[in-house]
Amino acid sequence: MNRxxxxxxxxxxxxxxxxxxxxxxxxxxxxxxxxxxLGSAAMAAFYGFSxxxxxxxxxxxxxxxxxxxxxxxxxxxxxxxxxxFGVEKERIWxxxxxxxxxxxxxxVDGLVKNPQTLDVETWVRKFPQEERVYRLRCVEAxxxxxxxxxxxxxxxxxxxxxxxxxxxxxxxTFLDPVIAPGQKKxxxxxxxxxxxxxxxxxxxxxxxxxxxxYGHPLPGQHGAPIRLVVPWKYGFKSIKSIARIEFTxxxxxxxxMSLSPLEYDFDANVRPDVxxxxxxxxxxxxxxxxxxxxxxxxxxxxxxxxxxYS
Amino acid sequence: xxxxxxxxxxxxxxxxxxxxxxSDEALIPAGEFLMGTDQxxxxxRPIHKVELGGFFLDRFEVSNQNYExxxxxxxRSSASSCDRCxxxxxxWYEAQAYCQSLNRRLPSEAExxxxxRGPAENPSASRPQxxxxxxxxxxxxxxxxxxxxxxxxxxxxxxxxxxxxxNDWHDESYYRTSPAENPLGPLKGLRKSVxxxxxxxxxxxxxPGMRFQLAPHVKLNSxxxxxxxxxxxxxx
Numbered sequence: 001m002n003r004x005x006x007x008x009x010x011x012x013x014x015x016x017x018x019x020x021x022x023x024x025x026x027x028x029x030x031x032x033x034x035x036x037x038l039g040s041a042a043m044a045a046f047y048g049f050s051x052x053x054x055x056x057x058x059x060x061x062x063x064x065x066x067x068x069x070x071x072x073x074x075x076x077x078x079x080x081x082x083x084x085f086g087v088e089k090e091r092i093w094x095x096x097x098x099x100x101x102x103x104x105x106x107x108v109d110g111l112v113k114n115p116q117t118l119d120v121e122t123w124v125r126k127f128p129q130e131e132r133v134y135r136l137r138c139v140e141a142x143x144x145x146x147x148x149x150x151x152x153x154x155x156x157x158x159x160x161x162x163x164x165x166x167x168x169x170x171x172x173t174f175l176d177p178v179i180a181p182g183q184k185k186x187x188x189x190x191x192x193x194x195x196x197x198x199x200x201x202x203x204x205x206x207x208x209x210x211x212x213x214y215g216h217p218l219p220g221q222h223g224a225p226i227r228l229v230v231p232w233k234y235g236f237k238s239i240k241s242i243a244r245i246e247f248t249x250x251x252x253x254x255x256x257m258s259l260s261p262l263e264y265d266f267d268a269n270v271r272p273d274v275x276x277x278x279x280x281x282x283x284x285x286x287x288x289x290x291x292x293x294x295x296x297x298x299x300x301x302x303x304x305x306x307x308x309y310s
Numbered sequence: 311x312x313x314x315x316x317x318x319x320x321x322x323x324x325x326x327x328x329x330x331x332x333s334d335e336a337l338i339p340a341g342e343f344l345m346g347t348d349q350x351x352x353x354x355r356p357i358h359k360v361e362l363g364g365f366f367l368d369r370f371e372v373s374n375q376n377y378e379x380x381x382x383x384x385x386r387s388s389a390s391s392c393d394r395c396x397x398x399x400x401x402w403y404e405a406q407a408y409c410q411s412l413n414r415r416l417p418s419e420a421e422x423x424x425x426x427r428g429p430a431e432n433p434s435a436s437r438p439q440x441x442x443x444x445x446x447x448x449x450x451x452x453x454x455x456x457x458x459x460x461x462x463x464x465x466x467x468x469x470x471x472x473x474x475x476x477n478d479w480h481d482e483s484y485y486r487t488s489p490a491e492n493p494l495g496p497l498k499g500l501r502k503s504v505x506x507x508x509x510x511x512x513x514x515x516x517x518p519g520m521r522f523q524l525a526p527h528v529k530l531n532s533x534x535x536x537x538x539x540x541x542x543x544x545x546x
Contacts, residue, residue: 175514177350177351177515178350187515188473188511188530188532190511253448258447
């Protein structure tokens with residue numbers, strides 16, 4: 001007996017039919033397709049990832065929508081926070097070219113069945129790659145919409161088998177002040193950068209491990225070769241260039257909570273009604289546009305994640 | 311009879327020398343050492359030979375208690391608040407003034423690094439790196455200046471606990487032109503060198519040759535200092 005398969009889109013997908021003209025949609029599909037085929041030196045040079053980066057392309061879901069709200073890559077790739085490389089957003093894409101990601105490894109330890117070292121390139125192949133178009137809301141009150149490629153974080157967690165006593169997952173990025181001048185210039189900050197999630201947050205379907213962006217491997221400024229994307233939280237939770245994963249019983253101390261505990265909390269959920277860390281959060285700017293829009297609770301993902309906090 | 315008195319005095323002196331509390335200063339004898347590291351950035355290169363005259367360096371970072379005797383209005387940092395914890399949130403100017411009030415001075419960057427590297431005959435006598443107060447949570451705070459570990463010269467916390475001001479202006483290219491004898495840093499600059507790392511910095515920052523810089527008016531919860539003086543009796 002044949003069964004008809006009906007695909008019900010996930011509730012978090014940004015609806016393409018809102019405003020996307022067909023020609024834009026078609027051209028974007030062409031663009032993404034080209035990016036995947038190129039995936040190489042020309043794209044690398046243009047978007048600023050290291051020529052030595054050995055990425056891994058993903059197969060796109062054909063049903064994945066392409067909203068016109070997607071931020072132009074030239075903007076998203078040249079307006080970045082990555083303080084390891086400096087504080088000037090417009091220069092990070094150049095400075096982060098020094099990040100060498102070939103042979104990148106992630107240490108896994110803490111409350112986990114098998115502490116181990118993951119070879120990222122090998123491990124990423126264990127998971128089906130998919131595209132997610134997410135809003136990313138920075139705590140500095142600006143936002144972008146980005147097509148990521150990668151896999152749900154929960155798939156990785158399941159493979160790593162944390163012990164039942166684990167309640168949190170802690171992420172740590174690389175430490176290399178020789179190539180990342182910000183880690184030397186701002187020496188009094190607690191490098192390397194750290195972030196964390198409750199395990200139930202980390203297992204939520206929206207929590208995503210990104211290895212690609214705009215159809216090609218992550219360039220340095222976006223957190224090559226692998227980063228976290230947690231779209232309902234402020235952007236600083238989405239730690240870049242992950243080098244260590246640790247499962248813990250206690251809430252881990254994170255970089256910004258260490259530096260400024262009165263300004264930053266562990267949850268860091270997008271809440272337009274709560275001024276946070278020096279910025280009012282009711283509105284957000286859209287880079288590249290003279291436009292300010294209202295910020296939505298949980299960055300527009302309240303229907304999916306509010307239950308985590310009830 | 312005279313011989314007996316002399317002998318008794320000698321024995322007494324020897325006893326006192328063996329049982330006296332160690333001085334609060336360590337003597338770093340004159341001699342040469344290799345300054346810089348190729349593990350860092352261009353600011354730490356090239357590794358070069360430096361000859362220094364003998365000098366005394368405080369075995370401890372200046373404590374809150376001692377600093378308050380100099381500045382009764384001093385407000386202790388909440389991250390370093392015990393009596394014997396290091397005085398932090400002190401600018402380079404204030405640190406220099408404190409040392410001068412005791413007829414001493416801040417160590418030169420070369421002196422600091424030589425002391426940090428430990429005795430030439432046993433450089434690794436800087437006790438095991440893993441005991442240094444470093445790589446800890448920020449909320450752990452600074453440790454008492456006379457708490458372990460000490461290095462082979464008996465100097466505490468040159469690695470970790472709190473950053474330390476040194477006297478020199480900072481110039482990233484200085485090592486390419488610095489004098490081989492008693493270098494004192496550039497004649498002018500915008501920033502002063504700081505050394506040593508703090509309780510919450512990764513061990514990378516505490517390596518002996520690593521150089522960092524800050525404007526002299528800056529105060530940090532994790533930045534203190536210690537004083538030095540030349541062994542020849544001068545204050546230079």
